[in-house]
Amino acid sequence: MKKIIVGMGTCGLSAGAQPVFDRLKNLSDSYPDRCELSITGCIGMCFREPLVEIRDEKGRTIYGDVSAESAEEIFNEHVLNGRRIEDERVIYGVDTEGDTFGSEAYFLNLQERIVLRNCGTINPESISDYEEAGGYGGLKKALTDMSSEEIIQTMKDSGLRGRGGAGFPTGLKWSFAASNQGDTKYVVCNADEGDPGAFMDRSVLEGDPHAVLEGMIICGKAIGASFGYIYCRAEYPLAIARLEKAIAAARDKGYLGENIMGSGVNFDLKIKQGAGAFVCGEETALFASIEGERGMPRIRPPFPAEKGLWQKPTNNNNVETFANVPWIISNGASAYSSIGTEKSPGTKVFALAGKVVNGGLAEVPMGTTIEHLVFDIGGGIKNNGVFKAVQMGGPSGGCIPSSLKHTPVDFESIPATGAIMGSGGMVVMDQGTCMVEIARFFLNFTQSESCGKCTFCRIGTLRMLEILERITKGEGTPGDIPKLEKLSIQIKEASLCGLGQTAPNPVQTTLRYYLDEYKEHIENKKCPAGECEALVEFYIIPDKCVGCTLCARNCPVDAITGKAREVHTIDQDKCVKCGKCITSCNFNAVVKR
Numbered sequence: 001m002k003k004i005i006v007g008m009g010t011c012g013l014s015a016g017a018q019p020v021f022d023r024l025k026n027l028s029d030s031y032p033d034r035c036e037l038s039i040t041g042c043i044g045m046c047f048r049e050p051l052v053e054i055r056d057e058k059g060r061t062i063y064g065d066v067s068a069e070s071a072e073e074i075f076n077e078h079v080l081n082g083r084r085i086e087d088e089r090v091i092y093g094v095d096t097e098g099d100t101f102g103s104e105a106y107f108l109n110l111q112e113r114i115v116l117r118n119c120g121t122i123n124p125e126s127i128s129d130y131e132e133a134g135g136y137g138g139l140k141k142a143l144t145d146m147s148s149e150e151i152i153q154t155m156k157d158s159g160l161r162g163r164g165g166a167g168f169p170t171g172l173k174w175s176f177a178a179s180n181q182g183d184t185k186y187v188v189c190n191a192d193e194g195d196p197g198a199f200m201d202r203s204v205l206e207g208d209p210h211a212v213l214e215g216m217i218i219c220g221k222a223i224g225a226s227f228g229y230i231y232c233r234a235e236y237p238l239a240i241a242r243l244e245k246a247i248a249a250a251r252d253k254g255y256l257g258e259n260i261m262g263s264g265v266n267f268d269l270k271i272k273q274g275a276g277a278f279v280c281g282e283e284t285a286l287f288a289s290i291e292g293e294r295g296m297p298r299i300r301p302p303f304p305a306e307k308g309l310w311q312k313p314t315n316n317n318n319v320e321t322f323a324n325v326p327w328i329i330s331n332g333a334s335a336y337s338s339i340g341t342e343k344s345p346g347t348k349v350f351a352l353a354g355k356v357v358n359g360g361l362a363e364v365p366m367g368t369t370i371e372h373l374v375f376d377i378g379g380g381i382k383n384n385g386v387f388k389a390v391q392m393g394g395p396s397g398g399c400i401p402s403s404l405k406h407t408p409v410d411f412e413s414i415p416a417t418g419a420i421m422g423s424g425g426m427v428v429m430d431q432g433t434c435m436v437e438i439a440r441f442f443l444n445f446t447q448s449e450s451c452g453k454c455t456f457c458r459i460g461t462l463r464m465l466e467i468l469e470r471i472t473k474g475e476g477t478p479g480d481i482p483k484l485e486k487l488s489i490q491i492k493e494a495s496l497c498g499l500g501q502t503a504p505n506p507v508q509t510t511l512r513y514y515l516d517e518y519k520e521h522i523e524n525k526k527c528p529a530g531e532c533e534a535l536v537e538f539y540i541i542p543d544k545c546v547g548c549t550l551c552a553r554n555c556p557v558d559a560i561t562g563k564a565r566e567v568h569t570i571d572q573d574k575c576v577k578c579g580k581c582i583t584s585c586n587f588n589a590v591v592k593r
Helices: 010-015 017-028 068-080 105-109 127-132 137-144 148-158 170-179 200-207 209-223 237-253 283-290 319-331 333-337 370-377 435-449 455-472 480-494 498-502 505-513 515-523 550-554 580-584
Strands: 002-007 035-040 052-056 059-063 090-095 186-191 227-233 268-274 314-318 347-354 360-365 387-392 398-401 425-430 538-540 590-592
Touching: 002 010, 002 017, 002 068, 010 017, 010 200, 010 237, 017 035, 017 068, 052 068, 059 068, 090 105, 105 370, 127 209, 127 237, 137 209, 137 319, 148 170, 148 209, 148 319, 148 333, 170 209, 170 314, 186 209, 186 283, 186 319, 200 209, 200 237, 200 319, 200 347, 209 227, 209 237, 209 314, 209 319, 227 237, 227 283, 237 268, 268 283, 283 314, 314 319, 319 333, 347 370, 360 370, 370 387, 370 425, 387 435, 398 435, 398 505, 435 455, 435 505, 435 515, 455 480, 455 498, 455 515, 480 498, 480 505, 480 515, 505 515, 538 580, 550 580, 580 590
Parallel strands: 002 035, 186 227, 186 314, 227 268, 347 425
Antiparallel strands: 002 052, 052 059, 059 090, 347 360, 387 398, 387 425, 538 590
């Protein structure tokens, strides 16, 4: 009996997994005694989706870039005839001896997976699959063999720090909520993943929702809470659907509700869908949203452990933090603290995006270098490009230049660069990226997402954005750089919440490492990367132009003139810089300068 598994996370579905699944469903229905069809979440190899895995007596084999047509070929050859297709489509496999093979086997072999331990291997909609993988074993241990104090001490000893970005010690945070008295306490999971280029939490919720539920229930016992909320943005419909199924299944099995497993512990939870406001990633704004109010941050103190949701003691952690908890309880604090670095134990999940070859999810021990992530796991830069920088921490983070690629990724080293760890988004940039434009892009995001409560955040970020927009249009002045530096300091010091306090980070880091690019934009009115449209001209190289007229025929504004078989020219006054001339030219005769 062979098992056929289709990757049905958001990345797989966007790449065309549904037609693949449908074709395999039709085929497998004809052979119910020979094969079984199932689904799984994202295994992290988003760059080769859609994925199909075959499990048989020989082990596991994962095929990449599968279409409906090639799925039928895989079914006929591998499932029916027992012959693995031996070509580059086999991206990862494990034989009966435990040896790995496949064209991209290194991608998973170089990782250490704790949070992602079940993602891409179990059916996220099957609670029995989760239990067979050891799921709810940590909860059983916590309920039957450990006191609340022992659970909290285990979390302290593990050294787990919050994976939402701040890196606050999880066990210490739990102890604060536990020590505060209240007739009601709450556990909140922040699944409001809003950073551009970040998709770690979404993939965990889609691929292993029960791990998050189990972590929250354990936290509930530890702090004395009986109810919890998962605050998940509505833009994650698949994650929400699988969470709802997981919650219902956990209730049916007795893992949620009253007197869980006869322990006397009561805990239940529900999902609160957020409307996608970035500021609701800040915990007090998130609480306001759950309460039905506008998502705006509150002054602290009092801190949430004392007065949080509905003014009751509350503990808030993000998805990745909770997903670590069951593994730590099951395997022990020392097993976890032995991974990573002394001050930043454990692993961290990163979303590799941008100009990297292997875009996807990677989980590595803390202390792994940026270079190892980008080049060894990520496969380097697309199209043999030159590594220029990596943006870490999303809009609240900063740009780390290639000269610092040996920097270890942990809670001490990354802030020293001016960036922050953030939730784990890692946007890779090449030589074609303008760092001034990157600063403008992220500041535009945070400025539009500001709730408006703080003057410095509401108005200060707008003033910074206006300056950056002028610079990218070639209208900058020498006084703009000191203004940006001054505003950055004022906004960071005077803003109420983390959004405003970190909004200037992309500007500060690009000024710190790429000051020459700012000066080139301001003094010479040129964009070295050729990305700022106002500072770029499209030009036809006479020696390369053969007069094929393709560029002229594709120009939407008739800015290109020239007769057939003669050199063409571009009228710069008419040109709207859409780039159609470059993409339509077969002779590389059109360039940006």
